[in-house]
Amino acid sequence: FSINMGIIPLPMIWGGRMIDNGKGKQAIVIGGILFSLGFILSGFVDNLPMLFLTYGVIAGLGSGLAFTGNLNNILKFFPDRRGLASGIVLAGVGVGTLLCTRLAEYFMAQTHDVSRALLYLGIVYLVVIFIVQFFIRSAPAKDSGGIKASPLDKDYRHMLKDLRFWLLFMILALGVFSGMVISSSSAQIGMTQYGLLSGALVVSLVSIFNSIGRLFWGGLTDKLGGYNTLVIVYLFTCLCMLLLFFFNGNTSVFYFSALGVGFAYAGILVIFPGLTSQNFGMRNQGLNYGFMYFGFAVGAVIAPYVTSAIAKYTGSYNTVFILTTVLLLIGVVLTLITKKYVATVLAKIH
Missing domain, CATH: 1.20.1250.20 (MFS general substrate transporter like domains)
Structure with a gap:
């Protein structure tokens, strides 16, 4: 995997x-x-x-x-x-x-x-x-006239030299790490700390809520903007992690928090394709998002190993919940900084 x-x-x-x-x-x-x-x-x-x-x-x-x-x-x-x-x-x-x-x-x-x-x-x-x-129908090629040129357009070489890319990359990695804590370990957390006999139900429910969340956050992003929606996603996930920490052993809280994280995690997947094109244009969106997605891979690959190692060393997932909360708060701060910085950059471009 x-x-x-x-x-x-x-x-x-x-x-x-x-x-x-x-x-x-x-x-x-x-x-x-x-x-x-x-x-x-x-x-x-x-x-x-x-x-x-x-x-x-x-x-x-x-x-x-x-x-x-x-x-x-x-x-x-x-x-x-x-x-x-x-x-x-x-x-x-x-x-x-x-x-x-x-x-x-x-x-x-x-x-x-x-x-x-x-x-x-x-x-x-x-x-x-x-x-x-x-x-299936292919979208027009970037040089065919089907996609209009924009002052925002950057190819991947220029994008990788842009501070906006690296800020978004870090925010994405932090968010994915936090979401994967639940996605990769919800069954184990439920059985070891909340007395569930089987983790199959919670895994299925997390997947269902994640799918619903993708539609919800997608629509909300178009109304509030990617950065504002991302702050909501990260703060809600923080709340869920803190509930898991402070109400250890409460099955109802576990289900609410696990499903909440699954629901919120969907927002991260939905928001970043739009943020990539918003910052670097649509003409090279396919290739540019391929590089941005490395941030997803970093969080997705590291999270299961870190979660397992900490749980094995400490005997519980409480430290993981606190670590995840801290990382998410860092993500919120970086998102607000990025939003302000991007507004300044885009004002100069336009």
Whole structure:
């Protein structure tokens, strides 16, 4: 899983260039084929290194390529409703994850064989991508006249030299770290500190609330702006973490906080595609967001290891809750600083 998450930004850069050149459909289809192939090949491997290659690398490459293809291709069609457009696409990702989880459980129950279940999943994914590719349309290439030039437009080389990018990168990494604490460990936290007999229910509920949150925060972002919405997301997540710390053992508080974090975490995923285009223009959005997504990978890869290590060392997750709260408050401060700095920069550009 960590290899899969860590490798996703690399194909997003490749796919981003394809999208900016008017090949969004190709990015989605190639990504879908690679993702399917990763699962199919995983059904034939019998050792861990090969599984790292098939599921971690091949499926990870496909996942990143298809993800950026769907997200950034659609943003180019709806530049004035970036939040809602992102929310709808990402809600689809969440719903798809839930459906695929149930499908995987069905295959496991029928076959009692992980390899065959992976093989069947890969075949289903391949059939789905074959069908949906007939309905996909690529956004116009940046040089075709379909996307108007803007003073905001920057390619990735200039973006990486811009302080705004690194501020947003840090804010994204801090937010993703905090969200992944619950996403990766909600079942374990519930069973070890809140007396749950099974973590399956809370994991499913967190996923559902996360999908709902993607639509909610997407619409709110278009009304309040990305920075204001991000502050709300981070402060609400802080509240949930503090409730977990102060009401240790209270099952009702655990469910409220875990579902609240899942709901709020969705906002981070929705807000940053829009902030990237808001700061660096739409013409190079695909490639630029590929680089921005490395901030997501940093938080997503580090969080499970840090959470597990602290819990093992201290015997509880309380220290994790406090650490996460501090990181989120740092994120709030950085967001407010970035908002003010960006306003100054954009005033000079316009």
